[in-house]
Amino acid sequence: MTSMTREELEKQWRDAVFTVETEHGTATFRENETVGNGDVLPPCRSITVVTAFNPDGEVRSPAENESAHQRLLDYLGDQGFHFTRANGAAADGSHEEKSVGVYDLTEDEARALGAAFGQACVMYWDGARARLLWMQQ
DSSP: OOBOOHHHHHHHHHHOEEEEEETTEEEEEETTEEESOTTOSOSOSOEEEEEOSSGGGBOOOHHHHHHHHHHHHHHHHHHTOOEEEEEEEOTTSSOEEEEEEEESOOHHHHHHHHHHTTOSEEEEEOSSOEEEEESOO
């Protein structure tokens, strides 16, 4: 396992492209913009994209990441959250992480969810624009 510096981690997140699968199609987000989503977004007050991959900035094995993702899915289902399949990827396609899009969280709830799964950041769409919510300022 290798660890990323804070600068590397921030750059990776700021350059990332996030996709969320909805019943109407795929919504695509980047920090501070919403790209080509038209009518694919469902009526909701927010969408939070969160992953369980590579917690605490440590690069994990594929098996460890899949296990962490399953724990995230189990947690969301057990707690009754409304969520869908999502993905976070490097803009150049060199890296991607299986994620979930969780509907209707507040910013505080989104941060708490990300922190619970060891994430430094989550992507949060507030109905108007997408932005990164960092667990630590």
